[in-house]
Amino acid sequence: MRAQVGDWLVVKSATTGRAERRGLITEVHSAEGAAPYVVRWLDDEHEAVVFPGPDAVIVTPQEQRAADDRMASRVQSVQQSIRNVTQTHSEQKVRDQ
Numbered sequence: 001m002r003a004q005v006g007d008w009l010v011v012k013s014a015t016t017g018r019a020e021r022r023g024l025i026t027e028v029h030s031a032e033g034a035a036p037y038v039v040r041w042l043d044d045e046h047e048a049v050v051f052p053g054p055d056a057v058i059v060t061p062q063e064q065r066a067a068d069d070r071m072a073s074r075v076q077s078v079q080q081s082i083r084n085v086t087q088t089h090s091e092q093k094v095r096d097q
Helices: 060-097
Strands: 008-011 019-029 037-041 047-050 056-059
Touching: 056 060
Parallel strands: none
Antiparallel strands: 008 019, 008 056, 019 037, 037 047
């Protein structure tokens, strides 16, 4: 596992119902990019020295932006679907009156 400052450390959840943990890598002490890393966790802003385990992946800023864009697109699609259903129901009520 190799990282650079500005990369993201994502620790996948091993249990159902528990979210993955994501943190920004703020320090890398190895010239080769090996652990340990100093990570600022998004969920609580806590900084910690981390030796990632097998449930962790490094995500570059570009990969994170692409993932964020995909998520935003999904959210917009769901919101549009909700608006369409709401409009259809409203139109049906008007026709039924």
